[in-house]
Amino acid sequence: MVLSGLGKSLSGAVNRILSRGPIDKQAILELKNEILRALLEADINFNLASQMAENLHQRALTEKPPMGISRKDAMVNIVYEELTSIMGGTAYSLDIQKKRVNILMMIGIQGSGKTTTIGKLAKFLKHDRWNVGLVCTDTWRPGALDQLKQLGDKVGVETFGIPEEKNAVKIASKGIKHLTDAGKNIIIVDTAGRHKEEKDLLKEMVKLDKKVKPDEIILVIDGTLGQSAFNQAKAFAQTTNIGSIIVTKLDGTAKGGGAISAAAATGAPIKFIGLGEDITELEKFDPKGFASRILGLGDITGIIDQVERAQIMPDEDRARAMMKGNVSYNDMLDLFKSMGKFGGIRKLLDKLPGGLSHNVDDNMLATSKESMKDFQNIILSMTNDERDAIIKLNRSRIDRIAMGAGVTSDKVRELVKQKQVSEKWIKQMMKTGKRRGKKGQAGLPFNMMDM
Structure with a gap:
């Protein structure tokens, strides 16, 4: 499960403290320390983890359980609410509208799963009856256009690229005009993967941003990066205006907290998460449902959404x-x-x-x-x-x-x-x-x- 270790640690900490009997100040302090340790082990950013642990500590000391609610359930509820808070608090949708041509620009470091995520996002949007087109402006990585075209063919969307052209801005401009003329109402622009130290690539990203004028810039973050995801996200945020985040590879790591907390470095919300290699494995990110899932409390809304998308008719x-x-x-x-x-x-x-x-x-x-x-x-x-x-x-x-x-x-x-x-x-x-x-x-x- 996604961050299953964190879920077990948080639930275990609450159960251990509450099973001792009456809750005193010392027990609540121990709970705070155990929860802080669990968050740090999952690679949640130190400042965010400390903030959550302190908030929980103060609320546990001052809040009384509502009538009819056990002390244990009240404590679980505080953990749930604070965990939801550090992950953004509420769910957000992409900034897209039916009455215009929407341009989404995807950025991220090389190896983050950005190109694969574009294929997943294209399928997700096509399912919602958007007419999607893809543009490959990555002139640095060999085979980038071929990979994107294969993904586009797999999900049934057109992919534009100019193999012999090395100017990413020219490719983007021509691609957007071509796909707009073809009647596409969502155009996803794939950019070259870049590292925060690669100044030339970061400058190229700025030029693309100014020329393309995307409706939303989406940063793709590798869920396995751990704490380094925070610094990477911060560098991108200082270079361009990030509108949202997609976290990938959360199915294969216990350290996904680093990528999740990296959202704080950008001020942008996480809108999707990738949970596998299959083209269908992209989910809308709902902090409430995700926090509930981590704590083993379920995500009923997520199930309903997935049943509808999978078209499973019982x-x-x-x-x-x-x-x-x-x-x-x-x-x-x-x-x-x-x-x-x-x-x-x-x-x-x-x-x-x-x-x-x-x-x-x-x-x-x-x-x-x-x-x-x-x-x-x-x-x-x-x-x-x-x-x-x-x-x-x-x-x-x-x-x-x-x-x-x-x-x-x-x-x-x-x-x-x-x-x-x-x-x-x-x-x-x-x-x-x-x-x-x-x-x-x-x-x-x-x-x-x-x-």
């Missing part, structure tokens, strides 16, 4: 049957297809309340895309009765299905076991949900209960 009758623990292989086939759209089981569980991805064993969630593909082939090699789970799979059936799917019989047995585990897990979750439903929504911040 069948009500089958959903009711599954909630009773009756899972067919057809259900599993649909599940595997849906997981691909969600970016994997782990990323779905990240957004469910209860901290499921914190608590479920990694091996259980490590079903790779290859395994899911094998499982789909196995199910497609079954008869209709077998897929509906009307007939139990004996040894001869397993061997026949394995031969048809081109896998081993053990792989088929693995799928059978997955089905049994899924049925058992759903029944257990439904029982747990009924018990919790009688007691209320313990664990959710009280200002989220109506979400």
Whole structure:
């Protein structure tokens, strides 16, 4: 999970302090210190981390829990609100309008995932019915235009570039005119990746800004950079007017706090985050939902948005049957297809309340895309009765299905076991949900209960 270590540390700190009994000034001071340590370990900027820890300390000393709210839930709520605050407080949209040609200029250091992110953003915007075009002005990196064109072709948008031209400003001007004449209402300009010490490239960026006059400049920050992301972001902010930030590679790091806190160096909000290599794995950034996810409290709004984008249409009758623990292989086939759209089981569980991805064993969630593909082939090699789970799979059936799917019989047995585990897990979750439903929504911040 994104920053799962931070989530475990913050939740663990609150639980340890509150499990001791009465909360006194010394306990609150210890909580402050533990939370500061957890934030710094996640590479949150020192000043931001100190500010959050001090705010939490003062609020814990002075605020009384609202009537009917436990001391633990009140403390979790303070952590949630302060974590939300240091990440920007609220969600922001791109500065784009339907009645004009919108120009977005993408900047960032080389290797930040900027070009890949442009492909993701183009797909995201195309899904929202924008007519998108791309312009490559990177004349420094070999293969830059080819890479962008491949991404553009993949998502179905036009890419403009002039291979023999070395003047980035000329390419940008011609590209914008060409794509405007072609009826595009969003033009994304890719620029050369640059480092804060590369003065010539920074000057080129300034020239592009003056000539192109973008409606928004988007800084792409590598989520694995850690604390150095702050200085990089600051250098870009001193050179040009950054309107928003996209943080990439947050799926592969426990140190993403450095990139998140780098937003403070620019004064610009984070508007999107990249959580994987797939072209669909770009999400709108909502500080409230993200903070909730880090603390294991879920991100229901994020799930709804992703379901809509993935165009997953659940069948009500089958959903009711599954909630009773009756899972067919057809259900599993649909599940595997849906997981691909969600970016994997782990990323779905990240957004469910209860901290499921914190608590479920990694091996259980490590079903790779290859395994899911094998499982789909196995199910497609079954008869209709077998897929509906009307007939139990004996040894001869397993061997026949394995031969048809081109896998081993053990792989088929693995799928059978997955089905049994899924049925058992759903029944257990439904029982747990009924018990919790009688007691209320313990664990959710009280200002989220109506979400």
